[in-house]
Amino acid sequence: MRWKLVLASTTMLFVELALIRWAGANVVHLSYFSNFILLGSFLGIGIGFLIPAARGQWLKRWTPVPLALLVVLVREYPVQVRQSSAEVIYFTAVKTTGLPEWVTLPAIFLLTALIMAGIGKITADLFRQLPSLDAYRYDLLGSITGSVSFAVLSWLRAPSVVWGVLAAVALLILGGRRNTLWYGIPLVAMVAALFLETATAGISWSPYYKIEVKAAPSATRTWYISANGVPHQSTAPLAVLMRENSPYRKAYDQTPGNPHKRVLVIGAGNGNDVAVALAHGAERVDAVEIDPRLQEIGAQRHPARPYDDPRVHVHIDDGRAFLERTDAKYDLVVLALPDSLTLVSGASNLRLESYLFTRQAFEAARDHLAPHGAFAMYNYYRKDWLVDRFAGSLEDVYGHAPCMTTFKKNAAVLVSGMTTADQSCEKTWQASGAVPAAATDDHPFPYLLHRNIPTLYLGALGAILLVALLSVRLAGVRIRRTLRYADMFLLGAAFMLLETKNVIGFALYFGTTWLVNALVFFGVLLAVLAALEVRRRLRRVNQTLLQLLLFASLAVAWLVPADAVLSLPFAGRLAAAIALAFTPIFCANLIFSDRLASASDPTSAFGANLLGAMTGGALEYLALVTGYQALLLVVAALYLGAFAVMRFAGRGPGVQAPRMPGETATVNTR
Numbered sequence: 265m266r267w268k269l270v271l272a273s274t275t276m277l278f279v280e281l282a283l284i285r286w287a288g289a290n291v292v293h294l295s296y297f298s299n300f301i302l303l304g305s306f307l308g309i310g311i312g313f314l315i316p317a318a319r320g321q322w323l324k325r326w327t328p329v330p331l332a333l334l335v336v337l338v339r340e341y342p343v344q345v346r347q348s349s350a351e352v353i354y355f356t357a358v359k360t361t362g363l364p365e366w367v368t369l370p371a372i373f374l375l376t377a378l379i380m381a382g383i384g385k386i387t388a389d390l391f392r393q394l395p396s397l398d399a400y401r402y403d404l405l406g407s408i409t410g411s412v413s414f415a416v417l418s419w420l421r422a423p424s425v426v427w428g429v430l431a432a433v434a435l436l437i438l439g440g441r442r443n444t445l446w447y448g449i450p451l452v453a454m455v456a457a458l459f460l461e462t463a464t465a466g467i468s469w470s471p472y473y474k475i476e477v478k479a480a481p482s483a484t485r486t487w488y489i490s491a492n493g494v495p496h497q498s499t500a501p502l503a504v505l506m507r508e509n510s511p512y513r514k515a516y517d518q519t520p521g522n523p524h525k526r527v528l529v530i531g532a533g534n535g536n537d538v539a540v541a542l543a544h545g546a547e548r549v550d551a552v553e554i555d556p557r558l559q560e561i562g563a564q565r566h567p568a569r570p571y572d573d574p575r576v577h578v579h580i581d582d583g584r585a586f587l588e589r590t591d592a593k594y595d596l597v598v599l600a601l602p603d604s605l606t607l608v609s610g611a612s613n614l615r616l617e618s619y620l621f622t623r624q625a626f627e628a629a630r631d632h633l634a635p636h637g638a639f640a641m642y643n644y645y646r647k648d649w650l651v652d653r654f655a656g657s658l659e660d661v662y663g664h665a666p667c668m669t670t671f672k673k674n675a676a677v678l679v680s681g682m683t684t685a686d687q688s689c690e691k692t693w694q695a696s697g698a699v700p701a702a703a704t705d706d707h708p709f710p711y712l713l714h715r716n717i718p719t720l721y722l723g724a725l726g727a728i729l730l731v732a733l734l735s736v737r738l739a740g741v742r743i744r745r746t747l748r749y750a751d752m753f754l755l756g757a758a759f760m761l762l763e764t765k766n767v768i769g770f771a772l773y774f775g776t777t778w779l780v781n782a783l784v785f786f787g788v789l790l791a792v793l794a795a796l797e798v799r800r801r802l803r804r805v806n807q808t809l810l811q812l813l814l815f816a817s818l819a820v821a822w823l824v825p826a827d828a829v830l831s832l833p834f835a836g837r838l839a840a841a842i843a844l845a846f847t848p849i850f851c852a853n854l855i856f857s858d859r860l861a862s863a864s865d866p867t868s869a870f871g872a873n874l875l876g877a878m879t880g881g882a883l884e885y886l887a888l889v890t891g892y893q894a895l896l897l898v899v900a901a902l903y904l905g906a907f908a909v910m911r912f913a914g915r916g917p918g919v920q921a922p923r924m925p926g927e928t929a930t931v932n933t934r
Contacts, residue, residue, distance in 0.1 A: 265390065265393055265394065266394070266398075266402050268390055268438070269387065269390040269391065269394065269399065269402045269403065269406065270402050270405050270406040270409065271406065271434060271437060271438060272383065272386050272387040272390055272406065272438055273387055273402065273403045273404075273405070273406025273407055273409075273410065274406040274407070274409040274410040274413065274434065275383055275406075275410070275431065275434040275435065275438065276309065276380065276383045276384065276387055276406070276407075276410065277406070277407045277410030277411055277414075278410040278413055278414055278427075278430070278431060278434070279331070279379065279380070279383060279431050280301075280302070280305045280380065281410070281411070281414045282414065282424075282427045282428075282431065283301050283305070283334075283376055283379070284301045284302065285427075286335075286338075286424055286427065286474075287301055287334075287338060287372060287376075288301070288492065289473065289474035289492045289493070290338045290339070290342050290474070290492075290493065291338060291342065291368060291369075291372065292342070292492060292493040292494055294369070294372070299613075299881050299884065300369070300372075300373060300724070300728075301372070301373075301376055302881055303373075303728055303878050303881050303882065304372075304373045304374070304376035304377045304380070304728075305376060305377075305380045306380075306874050306875065306877050306878035306881065307377045307380075307381075307728075307731075307732050307735060307875070307878050308376065308377035308378060308379065308380030308381035308382075308383075308384055309380045309381070309383070309384035309387075309871075309874050310384070310736075310871045310872070310873075310874035310875035310877075310878065311377070311381045311384065311735060311736060311739045311871070312380070312381045312382065312383065312384020312385035312386075312387065312388050312871070313384055313385075313387075313388040313391070313867050313868065313870050313871030313874060314736065314739070314746060314867075314868055314871035314872070314875075315385060315388070315739055317388075317389060317392055317867075320385050320739070321385075323378075323381055323382045323385045324382055324385050324386050324389075324439075325443065325446060326378075326382060327379065327382030327383060327385075327386070327435065327439070327447075328432075328435055328439075328446075328447045328450040328451045328454070329450045330375045330378040330379045330382070331375075331379045331431075331435075331450065331451075331454055332450035332451065332453045332454040332457075333375055333450075334372065334375040334376065334379065335428070335453075335454045335457045335458060336453065336454070336457050337368075337371060337372075337375070338372070339457045339460070339461060341368065342493060369724075370727075373728065373731070374731070377731075377735065381739075383435075383438075384874075386438050387403070388867050388870075388871070391403065391866070391867050391870065392866075392867050396860050396861055396863065396866035397796065397799065397800055397857060397860065397861050399866065400796060400857065400860060400866075400870075401793070401796055401797075401800070404789060404792055404793045404796065405793070407789055408786065408789045408790070408793070411782065411785050411786055411789060412786065413430070414427075415778075415779075415782040415786070418471040418778055418782070419471065419779075421468065421469050421470060421471065421557065422469065423458075423461075423462040423467075423468070423469055424458045424461055424462055424469065424474075425455065425458040425459045425461070425462040427458070428454055428455045428458040428459075429455055432451040432452075432454065432455055435447055435451060436448065436451065464476075466478055468557060469557075470555045470556065470557030470558065471555070471556070471557075471777075471778035471779075472491075472554070472555050472616065472778060473491040473492050473496075473555065473557075474491070474492055474493075475489060475490070475491055475557055475558070475561070476489070476490040476493075477489055477490075477561060477565070478490075480498060480499075484500060484501075484504045485498045485499065485500050485504075486498075486499045486500065486501065486565070486566075486567050487499045487534075487561070487565050489534060489558070489561060491558075496603075497533050497534050497536075497558065497601075498534075499534050499535070499536065499562065499565060499566045499567065500536060500567075501567050501568070502539050502540075502543060502567070502568040505536055505539060505540050505543075505568075506540065506543060509671075511642050511669070511671055511675060511677050512536060512537060512540045513540055513544075514640070514642070514667075514669050514677040514679065515596060515598055515638065515640030515642075515677070515679055516540070516544045516596075517688075518638075518640075518667045518669075518679045518687055518688050518689060518690075519596065519638040519679065519681060519686060519687060519688065520688050521636065521685075521686065521688075522595050522596060522636065522637065522638055522681075522686065523595055524541070524544050524545060524546055524595050524596055525545070525546060525547045525548070525595055526546070526547065526548050526550075526592070526593070526594045526595050526596075526634070527541040527546045527548070527549045527550070527594060527595065527596045527597075527598065528549075528550045528552070528592075528594045528596070528597045528598065528632070529541060529549060529550070529551050529552065529598045529600050530552045530583035530586070530587075530597070530598065530599050530600065530602065530620065531552070531553065531583065531599060531600040531601055531602035531617075532551035532552060532553040532559065532562075532578070532600065533553055533555075533558050533559070533562060533600070533601070534558060534559075534561055534562030534565070534566055535551070535559075535562035535563070535566040535568070535570040535571055536566070536600075537598055537600040537601075538551045538562075538570040538571065538576055539566065539568040539570040541596075541598075542568075542570055542573055542575060542576070546575060547575060548575055548577065549573075549575055549576045549577065550577050550579060550586075550590075550592070550594075551570075551571070551576055551577065551578050551579065552579045552581055552582075552583050552586045553578070553579075553580060554580070554581065554582050554583070554616060554775075554776070554777060555580075556580045559571070559578060559580065581775060581777065582616075582619075582771075582774075582775030582776045582777050582780075583599075583602065583617075583620050584619040584620055584625050584628070584772075584775065584776075585774055585775030585776075585777075586775075587625070587628040587629060587632060588628065588773075588830060589834065590632065592632065593632060593633065593634040593637070594632055594633060594634060594637060595633075595634050595636075595637050595638070596637060596638050596639075596640065597629045597632060597633060597637070597638075597639045597640070598640050598641070599620060599629075599639075599640065599641035599642075600642070601642065601643050601644075602617040602620055602643070603617065603643060603644075613709070613884070613885065613887065613888065614708060614768055614771060614776070615711075616776045617776075618703070618708040618709065618710065618776075619705065619708055619771065619772055619776060621654065621703050621708075621710040622702070622703045622704050622705050622708050622710070623657050623660070623661065623702040623703065623704055624704065624705045624827070624830075625705075626639070626657055626658060626661045627661055630661055630662065630682075633682055635682065636681070636682055636683075636685075636686045637681070637682055637686070638679060638680060638681045638682065638686055638687060639658070639662075639679070639680045640677065640678065640679045640680075641654065641677075641678050642675065642676060642677040642678065643675070643676070644674055644675045645674055645675070645676055646674040647674070647713075648696040648697070649696070649697065649700055649713055650710070650711065651668070651676050651678075651693075651696075652695050652696055652697065652699045652700060653699065653700040653701075653702065653703070653710065654678060654710070655668060655678055655693040655695075656695065656699040656700070656702065657702040657703075658678060658680045659693070660702065661680075662680045662681070662682070664680075664683070664684050665692045665693045665694070666678045666679055666680040666687070666689075666692070666693050667679040667680075667687050667688075667689035667690070667691065667692060667693070668689075668691055668692065668693040669690065669691065678693065700713055700714075704891070705772055705826050705827075706826065706891040706892055706893050707887075707891040707892075708772075708892075709888060712888060715888065715889050716888065716889060717885050717886075717888050717889060718888075721885055721888075725882050725885065728882065729879075729882065732875070732878065736875070746868065746871075746872050748913070749863070749868060749869045749872035749873075750872075750909050751859065751906045751907075751909040751910045751913070752856075752859065752860075752863075752869045752870075752872045752873040752876065752906075753872045753873065753875060753876035753879070754876060754902050754903070754905045754906035754909065755852070755855070755856050755859070755873060755876060755902075755903070755906045756872070756873035756874060756875065756876025756877040756878075756879075756880060757876040757877065757879045757880035757883065757902050758852070758876075758880065758899050758902035758903045758906065759849075759852055759853075759856070759877065759880065760876070760877040760878075760879075760880025760881055760883075760884075761880045761883055761884060761895050761898060761899045761902070762848060762849060762852065762896075762899050763788055763849070764880075764881075764884050764895070765892055765895050765896060765899070766784060766788065766845040766846075766849070767781060767784050767785070768892050769826070769841060769844070769845060769892075770783075770784045770841060770845065772826060772830070773826075773829055773830065773837055773838075773841050774837075774838075774841070784845075787842075787845075787846065788846075788849060791846045791849045791850050791853065792849065792853045794850060795849075795850050795851075795852075795853035795854045795856075795857060796853065796857045798854060799854055799857035799858055799861070800857075805854070805858045807855065807858065807910075810851055810854050810855050810858075811855065811903075811907055813851045814848055814851040814852055814855065814903060815900060815903070817847040817848040817851060818848050818896055818899060818900050818903075819900075820844065820847075821844045821845075821847075821848060821896055822893065822896040822897065824840075824844060826893075829841060829844070848899075852903070856873075859910070880902075883898060886898060
């Protein structure tokens with residue numbers, strides 16, 4: 265029974281992570297709403313846990329059907345979402361294809377909720393057969409296994425059919441022999457659809473994207489590279505890159521007195537900028553690229569073969585993290601078309617490149633320039649105010665306006681020398697209007713014009729919460745009975761926000777790479793498991809002391825600025841980040857484990873906690889207004905509310921002895 269609970273929990277988290285990656289790769293820009301999938305997952309799992317044991321067996325029987333429907337729907341009707349609002353925090357030049365977004369996005373959300381409700385129901389029925397803390401322990405072990413398994417597959421760059429086969433095998437085992445045929449037909453259909461995707465010529469997977477490479481039928485380009493269905497990069501012959509009006513050479517043309525001997529290229533990608541740096545006589549080029557597959561394509565297919573040159577040193581890393589770690593000085597630092605097309609994780613609105621465009625990042629680049637050095641950045645910015653934001657930030661950092669060159673399709677190149685004598689401008693930047701405030705490490709949303717929550721997101725979140733209420737009711741869950749676990753609901757919302765804040769913090773301190781994200785998620789689960797194991801071994805728990813320790817650790821995390829942590833050497837930064845992130849997580853989960861042990865219906869309590877986590881995922885959008893540090897105040901308010909409910913209901917601050925295997929759960933009151 266225990267191994268089956270571990271398998272069910274493993275499958276639950278594995279399928280959730282796979283859906284976030286795969287749906288975002290096939291429904292263009294759904295990756296910018298990746299917590300859309302996350303919220304649907306929490307809704308489904310929460311409902312699966314809240315449905316009484318004797319009911320909802322149809323959910324278990326039908327589990328593979330919505331999974332197959334989702335995969336086939338997305339494969340047959342891949343969607344590119346059009347969004348022209350000036351409020352939205354991303355931009356796109358692609359047109360809508362496939363079904364309208366008002367059909368596809370709700371369908372994906374509801375199918376995700378159904379899939380996870382079925383797996384959640386399987387897990388919940390196994391959860392009920394063990395004492396609460398034992399069940400929670402094996403559930404956590406399964407979550408750790410699921411997260412590690414998916415991280416390993418990401419590292420191996422396994423194609424989607426491998427994800428599908430593993431999920432199908434796990435579901436067949438969980439469904440049992442009686443459901444072999446019923447499960448087998450839809451699972452075979454799902455795997456077949458994923459096999460067709462994998463067998464498509466030119467398709468491969470990186471830890472971040474589904475990548476498609478096609479030969480270019482043009483003399484100016486040799487290969488086109490798409491990421492998650494969006495034209496992303498293209499390789500070009502050196503003669504094309506070096507044309508007189510090419511944006512690739514503007515950084516060199518506008519710094520004629522610069523020796524260009526040491527060059528740092530952030531966002532090296534397929535190697536176009538590296539080839540141009542070598543052509544200008546660079547003696548050393550540090551090429552930083554976050555995606556190993558994109559760099560590998562450049563090494564294999566770029567006509568100039570820049571990565572074969574011994575002067576080039578490749579760093580598969582986040583650009584901001586590289587700047588924070590290196591002591592090197594450069595004649596030229598180039599921010600070369602960084603545009604990630606995806607988010608750091610499924611629980612936040614932070615893009616992979618967001619920390620490259622903050623004021624602190626521009627300062628870090630300046631600090632790595634040699635005397636008379638220069639900084640250059642270029643992209644297809646598409647909005648005049650976005651160019652003004654970046655150019656205004658450079659003016660503040662360097663003390664003078666940068667050179668600005670514009671091209672068709674709203675492309676712009678900005679070049680800042682250490683002094684005005686270190687740059688030679690055909691045109692100096694002048695603001696087109698009011699200059700927007702700079703993005704910062706605390707508010708890393710360069711593509712958001714104002715500090716607000718765009719109406720697009722408000723409408724979507726409102727609809728999601730309404731659907732959640734209706735779904736809980738239609739599933740036969742008695743909301744009044746669930747209200748007795750209002751404290752568990754608040755604990756779930758607070759913990760989800762706390763986890764998100766920590767993922768964001770580690771992304772700033774150590775990079776937005778998939779590996780950092782996976783290690784943080786793994787660390788959170790280990791901290792939760794450690795808290796549970798401590799709770800299992802304690803006969804008495806002083807809730808008042810734990811609550812005071814939790815609020816104290818939150819206060820310390822709020823008071824310590826990110827700049828102070830970034831200023832530490834790597835070992836000290838790691839120690840500080842771990843202490844600031846995992847101390848409140850450990851305290852919070854000691855409290856949660858104690859509360860779960862005292863619940864008369866632990867499975868329903870766990871379900872209420874999961875619905876709270878969904879609400880916490882929605883509250884993460886507050887960071888668009890407040891910044892991420894202020895989320896700790898929201899976390900503290902949610903925990904305060906949970907503890908007030910505990911006290912009002914007579915459940916805290918209490919003392920609870922752990923139950924031994926076979927004992928029934930009882931509510932302890934003081």
